[in-house]
Amino acid sequence: MSETKPLAWNEIFIRIPTSWDVDQLDDTYLLIGEDKSPCLELKWAASSGRIKPETQLKKFVSRARQRLGIQIIEQSPPSFFTPAENSFEYFFFSWKQEEKKGDGVIIFCQNCKKLTLFRFFPGLSLLSGGCSSLAARILDTFCDHPKNKTTPWSIFGMHFSLPKAFSLKNYNFSPGCFTLEFKQNAAQVKIFSWGPASFLLSKTDLSGFAMQRVKDIEGLGVAGTWDKGAFVQWQFKKQIFDGADRLFLLNRFTRYKVFRICTDEADNRILGILAESSRRFETRLIRESFIDTP
Amino acid sequence: MIRPKHKPKLSRTDALLCIPEKNPLVKESQLESGDLILSCPQVYKPFFQKLRNLIKQSPEQTYIRKIELDQLGCDVWSMIDGGKNINSIVREFADKHQVHIREAEISVTLFIKSLGEKGLIVIKDQS
Numbered sequence: 539m540s541e542t543k544p545l546a547w548n549e550i551f552i553r554i555p556t557s558w559d560v561d562q563l564d565d566t567y568l569l570i571g572e573d574k575s576p577c578l579e580l581k582w583a584a585s586s587g588r589i590k591p592e593t594q595l596k597k598f599v600s601r602a603r604q605r606l607g608i609q610i611i612e613q614s615p616p617s618f619f620t621p622a623e624n625s626f627e628y629f630f631f632s633w634k635q636e637e638k639k640g641d642g643v644i645i646f647c648q649n650c651k652k653l654t655l656f657r658f659f660p661g662l663s664l665l666s667g668g669c670s671s672l673a674a675r676i677l678d679t680f681c682d683h684p685k686n687k688t689t690p691w692s693i694f695g696m697h698f699s700l701p702k703a704f705s706l707k708n709y710n711f712s713p714g715c716f717t718l719e720f721k722q723n724a725a726q727v728k729i730f731s732w733g734p735a736s737f738l739l740s741k742t743d744l745s746g747f748a749m750q751r752v753k754d755i756e757g758l759g760v761a762g763t764w765d766k767g768a769f770v771q772w773q774f775k776k777q778i779f780d781g782a783d784r785l786f787l788l789n790r791f792t793r794y795k796v797f798r799i800c801t802d803e804a805d806n807r808i809l810g811i812l813a814e815s816s817r818r819f820e821t822r823l824i825r826e827s828f829i830d831t832p
Numbered sequence: 833m834i835r836p837k838h839k840p841k842l843s844r845t846d847a848l849l850c851i852p853e854k855n856p857l858v859k860e861s862q863l864e865s866g867d868l869i870l871s872c873p874q875v876y877k878p879f880f881q882k883l884r885n886l887i888k889q890s891p892e893q894t895y896i897r898k899i900e901l902d903q904l905g906c907d908v909w910s911m912i913d914g915g916k917n918i919n920s921i922v923r924e925f926a927d928k929h930q931v932h933i934r935e936a937e938i939s940v941t942l943f944i945k946s947l948g949e950k951g952l953i954v955i956k957d958q959s
Binding site: 694711713740806 | 844845903904931933934935938939943
């Protein structure tokens, strides 16, 4: 793969050709295509651990036949194939749906107990393409759990990372604004991406833009620069009344918030991260979320 | 009971291949700010026409609808030439404004849909 880009969504990470992009997604599903043709489909689920992967594979085969009209035929591993990870178990198959056919593989990870289905569409051969085939090289880049303390996210031009304790709660892709919401116990993080930055900042500055888009910002922002452009950051708290955070029982209703908005001049977009918690927290999380690019 | 016929939904691929064309009755006027005003005659809906007749308004059955487009809207409007399909317009918009292709697709398709709902454009089938 000469030119690739990362795709990281809900703990799944692969590298795909730059001409490919996500056509459809939900929490545990990705359909990736090029122009108007689908190329690769991914579906994953956490395995309970009590049911053996072989049993789940049989259930998957029967469900695919009944609901989707797809015929699944299990295949032996290709001779050229070498597992990229020792903790992965592979189940190769070929599929047929009406006049279309292709290859696929189900991967079971012994570390995180996740089952991931790869379905390659016609034109991408996995079983007979050799170790240098595009399908095999994509499979080599696959990872289904974060390897360190942070989870990378890379989708639709947004690249950031968050502590792996934060799980995805909601997402919204609207014209001009993409939003992802994460939660960890009482802490919440919202990631924003607005574009095109050149148009959105043509009549206002970064602070003014932030005030328009995030309504309850208070206090003075601290401005600065980061390696991709400029940023402004606010740190404030929301309480029932002034001083409520010092009173027993009422202090639980106080919310500490940090909002950081920055420009990415190379990608012509504006990125924002809004974190809130019932306790004061490290603002280093906010600063470093956009620096670690997968 | 007569059930309304459901129009078959276009797939995403087919929708992107449709060709939008400007309504020839639309008039354009440029503002000093660079924004564009589109004026298009619209027909009153039958309910409102009956209401107008009751209160003895003028017998005209049309009114002029005006819509203001900002710079991004003007760019998409200028790309609609009756020859380019929606996919081409999305790509041109993404290249011009350096935005991600999916971001451009969401914005442009929703904008073109709203233009169609207001009667400012018609969609030609690719065939």
